[in-house]
Amino acid sequence: MKRISRGRFLRALGAAGVAGSTLSVLACQPNTSAQGGGGGGGGPEEKVLNFYNWADYVAESTVPDFAKQTGIKVTQDFYSSNEDLLAKLQAGGTGYDVIVPSDYMVEIMIKSDVLQKLDMAQIPNAKNVGKEYEGLSYDPNNEYSLPYQWGTTGILYNKKEIGQLPESWDPLWDTEFEGKMSMLNDTRETFGAALYKMGLSVNTTDTAELQKAAEELKKQKPLLRGYFDSTEARPLVQNGDLLLGHIFSGDAFLALSENSDLDYVVPKPAATRWTDNMCIPNGAEHPQNAHKLIDYILGAQAGATLSNYTYYNTPNAAALPKIDGALKNLPGYVLPDKVFGRLQVIADPGEATREYERLFTEVKSS
Amino acid sequence: MRERVAKGWSAGLAALLAPVTLWLGAFFLIPLLFIVAFSFGTSEVYGGITLGFNPGNYLKVFDPLYLKIIVRSLGIAALTTLICFLLGYPLAYFIVFKGRRWRNALVLLVMVPFWTSLLIRAYAWVVILGGNGIANKTLQFLGITDGPVNLIFTPEAVLMGMTYSYLPFMVLPLYAALEKFDVRLKEAGKDLGASRWQTFLRVTFPLSLPGVIAGSILVFIPSAGEFVIPDLLGGSQTVMTGNLIQNQFLQSRDWAFGSALSVLLAVLLLGAIMFYIRRVGTDKLEGV
Structure with a gap:
């Protein structure tokens, strides 16, 4: 659960939004599922993507480099708590393509039916994810989420x-x-x-x-x-x-x-x-681009760049060797198996x- | 009076009122009705609500924990209002009667804080009152304290922050009320042999009561629902009604209970204000 520089700021600002979301729930709920299927198929998508993430939780070069590589223009928007994120999604049709909920929230979102299953064929770099992410309680079959940071x-x-x-x-x-x-x-x-x-x-x-x-x-x-x-x-x-x-x-x-x-x-x-995870909500308008971003972040270099910026740990085994030495030497960054085992x-x-x-x-x- | 207003009803006036009616209807009345409807619904575990008639949400309020929070919030709001009055009245009085050519500039200064967001100003206090902040540095420099003392994340800091935030809401109506005051009345009081203090108590102050009432209401209402300042300046150690409501809509995902609390807070505030106005006298409000 990355959390947030300026957490309270955004939270307080977000609280104003909750009243609005509350309202639109009634109005929009029936549409959510109808929108869900849209865009999932084969047709080429517009080269844009809406990335909804915690504030200050992506390396400065991540988005520009991704744009350079794929030609996809990423629009970023930020939230400050898992609960804000859920409220937004439950309000329906928010137009986000990639979101980053924490573990327990992935579980809630699966139960609330606001996430779509990932198409692993479109994410070859999913192989880079460490074994310790297999079959975790919040997404036991690893169908809806791939880890972002932990x-x-x-x-x-x-x-x-x-x-x-x-x-x-x-x-x-x-x-x-x-x-x-x-x-x-x-x-x-x-x-x-x-x-x-x-x-x-x-x-x-x-x-x-x-x-x-x-x-x-x-x-x-x-x-x-x-x-x-x-x-x-x-x-x-x-x-x-x-x-x-x-x-x-x-x-x-x-x-x-x-x-x-x-x-x-x-x-x-x-x-x-704790683990924050990349997911694609139902109703995402650019699911193919979303898969591309997830695949990009799970790349060895992009994963290392990300964690070297956030100071959090990478779930990306291929990125581990590229993590800054100074970071790895900090107490508690690299955990011995016996410590990891008791978490x-x-x-x-x-x-x-x-x-x-x-x-x-x-x-x-x- | 009434007849003149009635005669004044014209297509033009109706056309002018239409936008504001639509605005208030769409963005105030309808959301309010939703909240009332929600407050009788049943919350689902993961947010969302099933509408119906479930008075249980209101019964939940009688949990001693929640009652304690509501009572304490109203107490803190009342205290904030009192402090704002004690600070704001002399200030408004000074600006009106002693401000002279600086009067407009001084009123502007009262309003300056509104130019930035409340959150930014609250954060400024976190910095000022912090262990290495200006306040602690000054105390040490003056030899009043040896090391840093705990100024922030205390109940006093919360009260201070709320007073700071809402003081302008008290000063401006007081200023408006006092500004209309006819100074000749003071002179008349003096001529009739009243002391300065007597003149103030029996002439000036009663005539400024509409300002006192308006200011008190404007301070009391937002204070009672405050939830940012207790978190930021109080280290989240005090739960106020506003925090409780926010928690129901986010963490607890109990929208029905959150709505019931909101409705209850609105009703309580309305009741308190009506009681207050009746005590002080409705006629006094005419001047506002």
């Missing part, structure tokens, strides 16, 4: 001030760091930290376990400076306002590359491994979503 969720901290931290979630509950810590303003990740800490699954839908996690988070709340987006937490740890920050790996690596006093830890017994993938909890949200509201209001 990362972990862990703790960025000031090693110079507090020394080496253990591979554990406990420091985020340590009274010694009162007022100098932050958690992500992200329900599933912050509940995840509490659940991992207690040795439970990040995907639990058990009310008693969720209650226990909420109690842990209520205990933690007085020790926190606040709940921040990952991109907000990064500068706060970097400039010393915070000693520890719950953060996404890409932001951590950006901070580490600028400030050598810092360190990043992927705690035990478990932590989140968990966040899944859609279905009906329990509202229980999670209600409890996070309760934690914040405590």
Whole structure:
């Protein structure tokens, strides 16, 4: 879940759009499926493509190079949360050809029938995708999505001030760091930290376990400076306002590359491994071009260029050797198998979503 | 009065009113009706709604957690309104009566913040109040504090940010009300032996009440629905009604409950305003 420079900006701006989307749902819903089939067939498409992505999540050269190679002009548009993206798609007929939802959102989108199956024959570079993406829970048959970037969720901290931290979630509950810590303003990740800490699954839908996690988070709340987006937490740890920050790996690596006093830890017994994925929504007007863009990004060089820009990890095995050495040397960028093996993938909890949200509201209001 | 208006109804007036009627109908009334309809619907798990008659969404509001959030939001909005009044009244008074030839320039200065987006201004406060921000640097330079203190991501920062954002909405109506004030009334008060303070309390202030009412309403309503500032300046540690509603439409995908909350907030605000106007007196509003 890449997230976002300027997250709140866009989110707040997007909120205004939600009211509009809400309205058009009723008006447009019946059309969605009718539009779905359009353009899927063989005829040549206009050389244009609408790419709907997280802000600041594509290398500066990616789109121009793709245009040079294929003659396809890419129009980019940005969203700031998976939920904004879903609301847009549910409003029907938005004209986007390639979107980049995170894992659990791919699952929701498949269930909501807003994605079309990818035609792997048009994406020869799909072979470059690492084996660890086969049969993941959110797209078990690998039919609807191909990975774009991935990362972990862990703790960025000031090693110079507090020394080496253990591979554990406990420091985020340590009274010694009162007022100098932050958690992500992200329900599933912050509940995840509490659940991992207690040795439970990040995907639990058990009310008693969720209650226990909420109690842990209520205990933690007085020790926190606040709940921040990952991109907000990064500068706060970097400039010393915070000693520890719950953060996404890409932001951590950006901070580490600028400030050598810092360190990043992927705690035990478990932590989140998240993946953002390229998908084509139903109703895409340029599906052939969409397949071309996906294929291009899964190329060895393009994949490396992308990750060298975003500081996130590449799911592209062919691109791995071309990743900057400096990036690879950062702590937590290349994970040993035993660390990778303990990572968990966040899944859609279905009906329990509202229980999670209600409890996070309760934690914040405590 | 009424007759004159009635006589004035002409094809021309109707033609002039048509666009605004259409505009408000299409972009205000119809969406509002949708929200009301949604609030009685049943939310689907992945967004979307089945229309029907389901009062359960309104019953959900009686969850003590949500009641607490609503009450606290109204409290914060009331406090913001009070602070805006205490700061805004002297300012408007000063501009009108002491501003002289600077008057227009001063009013313009009050409006300057509107030239940039609220979000950008809120971000400016994040920078100003941050650990290495100007505020902390100044405090340290003056020897008031030793190191950086927590100014941002506190409830006080939220209140400050809201006051800052909505102050112009208080000052401008007050200015409009005071500007119309006939200074000779003050002189008359003085001639009749009232002290300055008495003149203010018994002449000037009552005559400016329409401005006070208009300003209070303009500040209170958006404050009660605020959701950006608590996130940005409060570190998302306070949930206000606005945040709660936003969450229902995005993360929780519970549009029916979100709509019910929206309708309820609108009704509560309407009730509060009617109560307020009745207390202060409707007749006072005529001057606005």
